[in-house]
Amino acid sequence: MAVCPYTGLGYPACNAHAPYFVTSGLPDCTIFSTLSHKRHDFQKKIVENKMGVLIYNMCVLIYEMCVLIYEMWVLNYEMCVLIYEMCFLIYKMCVLNYKVCVLIYEMCVLIYELCFDL
Numbered sequence: 001m002a003v004c005p006y007t008g009l010g011y012p013a014c015n016a017h018a019p020y021f022v023t024s025g026l027p028d029c030t031i032f033s034t035l036s037h038k039r040h041d042f043q044k045k046i047v048e049n050k051m052g053v054l055i056y057n058m059c060v061l062i063y064e065m066c067v068l069i070y071e072m073w074v075l076n077y078e079m080c081v082l083i084y085e086m087c088f089l090i091y092k093m094c095v096l097n098y099k100v101c102v103l104i105y106e107m108c109v110l111i112y113e114l115c116f117d118l
């Protein structure tokens with residue numbers, strides 16, 4: 001049976017600080033805990049970088065959606081302006097048509113009066 005260098009007891013009795021592991025003069029696992037912390041920090045940085053990239057991509061998508069909505073609004077506004085101008089032109093044509101109709105009516109009345117005056 002192996003003997004623990006710290007307590008001098010056999011390993012079945014000395015498993016509180018190093019169960020079934022012969023340290024044989026190694027430091028108290030500071031290397032492993034440092035590596036573990038560095039790996040944890042590295043993994044944390046990777047997760048933070050991935051989250052940053054995801055947040056950036058979401059912001060780009062939201063910006064592109066806003067640009068598309070703005071362009072749709074501009075196109076809708078321009079379409080409304082064109083419809084308004086078209087309606088205004090139709091109104092002018094109706095007014096002109098009415099004036100033409102009034103002129104034609106007045107000419108007919110004049111012709112009628114001329115015909116009866118003879």
